[in-house]
Amino acid sequence: MSPDAKSEINVKKDQGVLYMGIDLGTSRTSVASSNGVRTTLSSHVGYPKDVVSRKLLGRDVLYGDEALEHRLSLKFFRPLAAGVLKQSQHKAEDVAGNLKAAADLLTEIIRLGKPRADELVYAVIGVPAQAAIHHKEAIVKAARESCDAVMLCSEPFAVAYGLDMLEDVLVVDIGAGTTDLCRMHGTMPEDSDQVTTTYAGDYVDEKLADLVRKRYPKAQFTTRMIKEIKERHANVSDSSPAVVVDLPVDGKPTPFDITEELRTACRSIAPPLVEGLSQLIATFDPEFQHRLKNRVLLAGGGSQIKGLDLAIEDEMRRRLGHGRVLRIEEPVYGGANGALKIAHDMPAEFWEKLK
Amino acid sequence: MPQFQTVRLSESTQGLFSAGDVERLMRAEFDRAGRHKFPLVVMLVAVDRLGQLQDLYGWESKDEILRAIVSMLRASLRDSDLLGLTQDDRILLVFPHTTPESAGLLARRLLTGSRKLRFDRDGRTLRISLSIGISHNRQTGDLSFETLVAVAEDGLTVADAAGGDRFVETELYQLYEKKRKARARARETAGLSPEEPARIVASVPPIEAAPPDGHRLTPDDPIGQALLELLASQGFDGQKFVGIDPEAVANAIRRAQLERVAKQVDTTRPATPEELLEKQEQIDTLERRIAKLTQILGLTEEELRRVAELKGVDFGMPSIYKSVQGLTGGEAEFARKKAMMLTILEANLALKRDLEAQGESPGETRT
Numbered sequence: 001m002s003p004d005a006k007s008e009i010n011v012k013k014d015q016g017v018l019y020m021g022i023d024l025g026t027s028r029t030s031v032a033s034s035n036g037v038r039t040t041l042s043s044h045v046g047y048p049k050d051v052v053s054r055k056l057l058g059r060d061v062l063y064g065d066e067a068l069e070h071r072l073s074l075k076f077f078r079p080l081a082a083g084v085l086k087q088s089q090h091k092a093e094d095v096a097g098n099l100k101a102a103a104d105l106l107t108e109i110i111r112l113g114k115p116r117a118d119e120l121v122y123a124v125i126g127v128p129a130q131a132a133i134h135h136k137e138a139i140v141k142a143a144r145e146s147c148d149a150v151m152l153c154s155e156p157f158a159v160a161y162g163l164d165m166l167e168d169v170l171v172v173d174i175g176a177g178t179t180d181l182c183r184m185h186g187t188m189p190e191d192s193d194q195v196t197t198t199y200a201g202d203y204v205d206e207k208l209a210d211l212v213r214k215r216y217p218k219a220q221f222t223t224r225m226i227k228e229i230k231e232r233h234a235n236v237s238d239s240s241p242a243v244v245v246d247l248p249v250d251g252k253p254t255p256f257d258i259t260e261e262l263r264t265a266c267r268s269i270a271p272p273l274v275e276g277l278s279q280l281i282a283t284f285d286p287e288f289q290h291r292l293k294n295r296v297l298l299a300g301g302g303s304q305i306k307g308l309d310l311a312i313e314d315e316m317r318r319r320l321g322h323g324r325v326l327r328i329e330e331p332v333y334g335g336a337n338g339a340l341k342i343a344h345d346m347p348a349e350f351w352e353k354l355k
Numbered sequence: 356m357p358q359f360q361t362v363r364l365s366e367s368t369q370g371l372f373s374a375g376d377v378e379r380l381m382r383a384e385f386d387r388a389g390r391h392k393f394p395l396v397v398m399l400v401a402v403d404r405l406g407q408l409q410d411l412y413g414w415e416s417k418d419e420i421l422r423a424i425v426s427m428l429r430a431s432l433r434d435s436d437l438l439g440l441t442q443d444d445r446i447l448l449v450f451p452h453t454t455p456e457s458a459g460l461l462a463r464r465l466l467t468g469s470r471k472l473r474f475d476r477d478g479r480t481l482r483i484s485l486s487i488g489i490s491h492n493r494q495t496g497d498l499s500f501e502t503l504v505a506v507a508e509d510g511l512t513v514a515d516a517a518g519g520d521r522f523v524e525t526e527l528y529q530l531y532e533k534k535r536k537a538r539a540r541a542r543e544t545a546g547l548s549p550e551e552p553a554r555i556v557a558s559v560p561p562i563e564a565a566p567p568d569g570h571r572l573t574p575d576d577p578i579g580q581a582l583l584e585l586l587a588s589q590g591f592d593g594q595k596f597v598g599i600d601p602e603a604v605a606n607a608i609r610r611a612q613l614e615r616v617a618k619q620v621d622t623t624r625p626a627t628p629e630e631l632l633e634k635q636e637q638i639d640t641l642e643r644r645i646a647k648l649t650q651i652l653g654l655t656e657e658e659l660r661r662v663a664e665l666k667g668v669d670f671g672m673p674s675i676y677k678s679v680q681g682l683t684g685g686e687a688e689f690a691r692k693k694a695m696m697l698t699i700l701e702a703n704l705a706l707k708r709d710l711e712a713q714g715e716s717p718g719e720t721r722t
Contacts, residue, residue: 035675137709140710
């Protein structure tokens with residue numbers, strides 16, 4: 001909702017308080033609201049390239065899968081790369097575009113949470129553990145257009161808080177752009193308690209694309225196609241069923257067996273993740289290190305890779321002696337649920353200070 | 356079950372009631388027997404091989420045989436006994452105040468009498484015999500006139516199949532009663548057909564076989580007695596008609612029956628197929644209107660949504676909270692969680708201060 005529209009409506013907000021928990025991810029953005037609405041949207045934003053496409057599409061902005069579908073007619077943005085707003089490594093035009101796309105994406109996901117015009121909207125947004133300050137500022141600025149008060153918190157902390165696992169837990173939140181590792185020991189995690197790596201979903205996609213390209217040089221595919229194959233068949237188990245996919249060769253769909261490539265690509269993130277876990281465990285109080293090893297919480301979209309928990313346990317056993325990995329029940333909404341719980345638990349006077 | 360439809364008896368059988376009259380009178384007698392708990396016997400009589408005799412010697416011969424049988428029967432009957440001829444040339448008799456044992460004796464007497472009859476045709480002497488089915492109302496359980504007739508007919512069939520010249524009483528009362536009730540239930544379920552009222556009206560014939568001219572309705576003679584019973588069964592005070600011409604009484608009864616049938620048709624019968632069809636068409640029309648209105652409502656809602664979107668208005672869904680919540684003292688790990696909330700707040704306050712200090716878009720200045 002634009003500021004102009006808001007001012008035109010001029011609704012008195014005294015009918016209730018809508019809490020929102022938002023997981024702003026590289027691949028997907030999810031929202032859970034205190035009105036019972038829960039939804040998710042792929043983090044894509046597109047603007048019609050010209051008047052013709054504007055007329056054809058009938059809208060000024062497209063979001064999610066719809067934007068992806070019409071991306072050839074759009075100025076297409078995936079505003080969150082590597083878990084943060086894309087801006088610093090690009091030319092000025094892209095920087096402004098990504099900022100606007102991020103703001104619009106936030107506006108859209110808040111709209112999908114169906115807030116009433118006469119309710120206060122208090123939102124907690126989960127951001128990567130080590131997001132730069134300017135990224136956080138940009139997100140807050142974008143969210144303020146749709147919310148009465150906004151707070152940011154660390155994504156892995158939100159996941160742990162949502163599950164009431166506040167002590168002696170290692171959270172592994174595998175997203176598309178980043179994997180956040182967070183050590184929970186009863187207090188708010190500090191910077192030293194958190195590690196962010198880029199060994200995440202996008203890394204697996206690139207790895208898989210490289211492997212397939214190397215084995216089947218004539219196969220034609222895009223990163224998007226590889227991502228879809230991964231989301232459907234990802235499995236690290238030795239006994240996983242054969243994965244045979246049709247990829248075009250000179251325009252003709254041709255079956256390719258990529259079982260081994262997919263398994264290798266998916267497994268490739270386990271060692272660096274365990275490396276990050278080792279850092280967090282090794283720097284923890286030696287008396288309580290074994291507790292951390294026994295409570296590794298696997299969250300995020302990447303946790304849906306079949307057998308990954310066992311692969312991480314194997315790697316931990318090899319490097320750290322032992323380890324026990326738990327899977328979160330709701331990979332897509334774990335972050336949003338936790339953020340919603342934080343919003344709910346935040347005292348009223350705290351919200352007042354941020355309005 | 357014999358078909359008691361309106362049939363005109365041939366000249367040779369004049370003097371008998373019409374089949375419809377016979378049925379009505381017999382029903383009345385049956386009802387009266389039930390009310391007054393007196394025994395009653397129903398007998399169905401058929402001349403063996405009558406169809407073959409008619410084929411060989413013509414319908415006149417059949418008529419002559421029947422006339423002779425009726426005469427013999429009349430000679431054997433009391434005045435209070437009822438006698439009628441059915442469509443298929445069978446003779447139905449009702450014997451009020453007659454026990455089954457007496458009916459057996461009577462049947463034997465009829466069989467003996469029929470054997471003595473002689474008919475000369477084409478130089479040959481024809482001898483006939485009878486098959487008789489008997490039933491009575493001394494059975495336990497529910498009974499109806501239809502059941503007695505059906506049992507008598509069943510006995511007749513058995514007697515005929517066994518070679519004739521005998522009487523048989525079967526014990527299938529409850530079977531036929533069960534069937535009759537099932538048929539009645541089926542009729543009630545199915546409802547009357549469109550032709551049903553007309554058929555019912557047509558099935559109420561005038562009393563044509565009136566007693567001799569000048570006869571007046573009196574309770575002393577069998578006909579008058581039967582008519583009075585009939586009047587009582589129809590809800591009339593029969594005594595009011597004493598001394599009136601039976602034909603006038605019959606017409607009055609018929610008119611009353613017609614009115615009653617018409618009343619039943621109006622108030623109690625289920626809808627006819629035509630009426631059902633008409634109702635169904637009305638329902639279809641209403642359903643079409645509902646569907647159309649629903650469609651219009653859907654389009655209107657869609658348009659409202661579209662306009663709301665254009666205006667940037669989303670009505671949204673109400674939150675379950677009317678006020679700000681927050682941690683409460685009784686919550687587990689309250690202190691720890693509150694400290695965490697405070698840490699988050701402080702980090703966000705710092706962020707807010709940074710933004711306020713900048714006063715411009717952070718993304719454009721801090722790349």
